[in-house]
Amino acid sequence: MSLLAQSMRQVLRHTTQRATLNGAMRALSINQKLQQQNKPATIDVAAIAKEHQQECQTVCERINQQVAKSEQGRLFAVVHLCGKQFKVTPGDIILVEGYWPPTTGDEISLDKVLLAGARDFTLIGRPMLDAGLVMVKATIIEKTLTHTKTHFKKKRRKQYMRINFQRSPNTMIRINSIELTRPLDGMAEAEAEHSIRLF
Amino acid sequence: MSLLRSIAGVIALARPINSATTVQTRRHFKRWVSPTLRELAHRVKKQGVQKPEPRSGFVEWNYRSELFAFGKRLNEDFQLPLLQTAFTQRTYAHQEQERQRKLGIAEADLQMGDNSQLATKGVHIAKAYIEAYLQNALPKVPPVGQQAIASYLLSTETLAHVCTHLGAKELIFSTEYPPSSETLAQTLHAIIGALSDSSGVERAFLFVRDFICTQLNQKDLLEIWTPEQPLQLLGEICTQKKLGEPEPRLLGDCGKNTVLAAYHVGIYANRQLLGKGFGEDLQMATETAAIDALQTLFEMHDDRQPFDFRLQLEAKNVRLD
Amino acid sequence: MSNSHLFLKSGFPRAPLQNGVGRYVCQLQRLTLKFCKNNGSSRGMRDFIENHLVDFAKENPGIVVYVKPRRHRAPVLVGEYLNGDREWLSVRNSTQTEISKWIDLLKTQNGSSSSLRLRKMWHTDVPSIQGPWTPFLLRSPDAHNQTYPTSEASQPLDVPQTATEKLIELFKQQQLEADTVLEQKRAE
Numbered sequence: 001m002s003l004l005a006q007s008m009r010q011v012l013r014h015t016t017q018r019a020t021l022n023g024a025m026r027a028l029s030i031n032q033k034l035q036q037q038n039k040p041a042t043i044d045v046a047a048i049a050k051e052h053q054q055e056c057q058t059v060c061e062r063i064n065q066q067v068a069k070s071e072q073g074r075l076f077a078v079v080h081l082c083g084k085q086f087k088v089t090p091g092d093i094i095l096v097e098g099y100w101p102p103t104t105g106d107e108i109s110l111d112k113v114l115l116a117g118a119r120d121f122t123l124i125g126r127p128m129l130d131a132g133l134v135m136v137k138a139t140i141i142e143k144t145l146t147h148t149k150t151h152f153k154k155k156r157r158k159q160y161m162r163i164n165f166q167r168s169p170n171t172m173i174r175i176n177s178i179e180l181t182r183p184l185d186g187m188a189e190a191e192a193e194h195s196i197r198l199f
Numbered sequence: 200m201s202l203l204r205s206i207a208g209v210i211a212l213a214r215p216i217n218s219a220t221t222v223q224t225r226r227h228f229k230r231w232v233s234p235t236l237r238e239l240a241h242r243v244k245k246q247g248v249q250k251p252e253p254r255s256g257f258v259e260w261n262y263r264s265e266l267f268a269f270g271k272r273l274n275e276d277f278q279l280p281l282l283q284t285a286f287t288q289r290t291y292a293h294q295e296q297e298r299q300r301k302l303g304i305a306e307a308d309l310q311m312g313d314n315s316q317l318a319t320k321g322v323h324i325a326k327a328y329i330e331a332y333l334q335n336a337l338p339k340v341p342p343v344g345q346q347a348i349a350s351y352l353l354s355t356e357t358l359a360h361v362c363t364h365l366g367a368k369e370l371i372f373s374t375e376y377p378p379s380s381e382t383l384a385q386t387l388h389a390i391i392g393a394l395s396d397s398s399g400v401e402r403a404f405l406f407v408r409d410f411i412c413t414q415l416n417q418k419d420l421l422e423i424w425t426p427e428q429p430l431q432l433l434g435e436i437c438t439q440k441k442l443g444e445p446e447p448r449l450l451g452d453c454g455k456n457t458v459l460a461a462y463h464v465g466i467y468a469n470r471q472l473l474g475k476g477f478g479e480d481l482q483m484a485t486e487t488a489a490i491d492a493l494q495t496l497f498e499m500h501d502d503r504q505p506f507d508f509r510l511q512l513e514a515k516n517v518r519l520d
Numbered sequence: 521m522s523n524s525h526l527f528l529k530s531g532f533p534r535a536p537l538q539n540g541v542g543r544y545v546c547q548l549q550r551l552t553l554k555f556c557k558n559n560g561s562s563r564g565m566r567d568f569i570e571n572h573l574v575d576f577a578k579e580n581p582g583i584v585v586y587v588k589p590r591r592h593r594a595p596v597l598v599g600e601y602l603n604g605d606r607e608w609l610s611v612r613n614s615t616q617t618e619i620s621k622w623i624d625l626l627k628t629q630n631g632s633s634s635s636l637r638l639r640k641m642w643h644t645d646v647p648s649i650q651g652p653w654t655p656f657l658l659r660s661p662d663a664h665n666q667t668y669p670t671s672e673a674s675q676p677l678d679v680p681q682t683a684t685e686k687l688i689e690l691f692k693q694q695q696l697e698a699d700t701v702l703e704q705k706r707a708e
Contacts, residue, residue, distance in 0.1 A: 073502045076649050086642060089649060090505040091417040091541060093533050095641040104628045105544040119502045119650060141540040142547075143628040147637050152522040170638075172533060172630070174540030176509070254600075259552055259586035272545060272582030364537035366549045366602045409542025416541045417645035451656045451664060463656045477654075502649045508542050 060184040075178040080112035110136040142172035278397040284312040285389035314389035321388030347424035358384035429489035443469030550600040565595040568616040605631035
């Protein structure tokens with residue numbers, strides 16, 4: 001129920017028009033009865049929005065306190081790399097398949113962070129976290145080719161046979177560190193929905 | 200004339216027969232191939248397992264360039280004579296001196312350094328740095344635990360593993376090949392000593408951090424050190440920190456009186472939950488819960504702050520004897 | 521697609537000696553170029569040795585390069601790695617650009633890769649940071665105080681109405697309606 005109330009509040013924060021509210025309710029698959037119950041009630045939207053923001057603020061402050069004391073522990077992140085998503089934590093190894101320019105020994109930072117989390121909190125991007133909020137550093141440790149893959153085609157009774165051999169490039173990456181670079185700002189985080197990102 | 204014609208006929212006949220026979224010979228393996236190979240395999244088997252041949256016995260081998268490349272590969276500047284001394288085992292040096300004495304070489308030319316001095320120096324450096332590093336990275340772990348982790352890092356197996364993966368195996372002057380793990384460990388110590396002699400003790404510290412401390416990456420610390428009698432230790436720690444008497448409480452159970460029983464026990468002190476654990480009986484569950492509580496108190500969990508391997512410890516914090 | 525790779529040795533991504541956690545170490549320690557001085561199949565190799573080999577050795581001081589001429593044999597590249605692996609490559613009739621590409625591959629590898637099929641593209645020793653799920657997680661405290669078996673918990677969550685029950689209900693409703701009609705008539 002609290003989840004429902006929270007989502008209601010979220011919906012209310014965006015708009016005051018009842019028509020869209022109805023639409024949103026339908027989207028949340030709340031049954032008609034509940035909707036009818038809510039219909040005649042007058043809701044103070046501004047108050048609920050304010051309450052929600054305050055809640056957001058307190059959560060962010062608690063996270064900031066934990067990070068300031070460096071008690072957050074091991075961080076993990078979901079990064080988007082070359083069309084795939086990886087859940088990584090410091091010390092992990094991930095592999096990128098296909099051609100990718102960086103060479104061995106290069107130190108890179110993975111910028112597309114979809115989610116970052118620790119023992120007690122999770123920051124979820126919509127769809128991505130703000131640029132520069134989470135710093136994921138990595139080192140390229142190997143560039144190699146896969147084993148030989150055989151592509152063999154044959155059509156029966158048609159004198160047709162083709163055989164091809166293929167090896168595609170693979171890149172091995174070591175994740176060195178994941179860090180929160182700046183304290184969270186509850187207000188900005190709530191409003192930064194329309195951040196301009198080109199990728 | 201008829202004789203001539205018949206000869207020509209024979210030659211004409213002989214030609215296709217000849218070509219046919221040549222093709223025929225290529226169609227099958229010679230009959231001696233299989234028995235010969237079988238005999239060779241039999242002889243190899245009879246000899247038993249052979250020791251691997253040292254790479255230094257090959258034609259393409261240049262010890263000087265190998266030594267030079269060893270330092271460059273690790274991004275370190277070694278003095279090459281020092282490095283060569285670090286690779287020379289004492290037994291090998293003695294053997295070599297004996298051999299030269301028999302050949303009648305003057306005593307003055309028989310000087311051959313060995314790595315024992317460098318190794319003792321390296322042991323000091325590695326031990327001091329690892330202790331300082333662990334002190335920095337795991338401040339809440341008691342000295343017993345830190346000692347256990349340090350001795351894991353400085354154990355012969357770990358050091359031998361590091362040494363082989365640095366490519367030192369082929370460079371060691373030793374009486375036996377492949378060198379034993381003790382030899383490899385001693386050589387790694389000697390390399391650290393040689394590095395501190397050639398480019399300063401700070402570089403040696405970084406070497407220890409980058410190649411020995413990194414063995415702790417994502418390692419489960421409980422595997423290296425598990426406190427014996429965790430409940431007792433927890434009691435002591437709780438009285439030290441004034442948390443109150445630890446008290447195990449049953450949080451949940453299922454499948455009682457079956458072979459698949461599971462108990463969930465929490466340890467409370469002063470009405471605060473310290474740790475939880477599972478077990479197939481109550482005693483086991485209590486012990487796991489106590490270990491969990493200790494892990495939380497010592498910050499040894501998997502989800503603790505990961506080791507920082509880019510950390511620059513100041514030299515004054517490292518206590519060299 | 522044939523399935524011959526299924527019989528290949530398979531493994532998981534690993535890096536030797538936690539490479540890249542501390543500093544990056546190039547894993548190729550030795551490179552041997554074997555070639556013939558006058559055979560045509562070694563021509564690209566000879567060109568490579570003339571034009572690029574010295575630059576390569578200068579750029580990579582950590583790799584020991586051996587050049588081994590031998591008569592009437594095909595040219596070969598042999599790389600030796602820190603983990604003890606040895607990669608042998610025939611470069612018969614290859615041009616010098618092809619050879620420099622193969623050498624680049626040998627340089628950036630961690631060991632011989634051709635003999636291993638990878639089963640995963642990710643490796644971690646810490647799979648869960650927020651903790652794994654257990655049946656005891658977030659369980660209601662009420663569940664602990666109950667003694668089983670309980671009659672309440674033994675009931676199915678949803679018992680559908682039977683046809684008989686429905687008929688009885690309909691019958692009662694009809695009776696009720698009839699009664700009200702009767703009462704109305706009486707009132708009139």
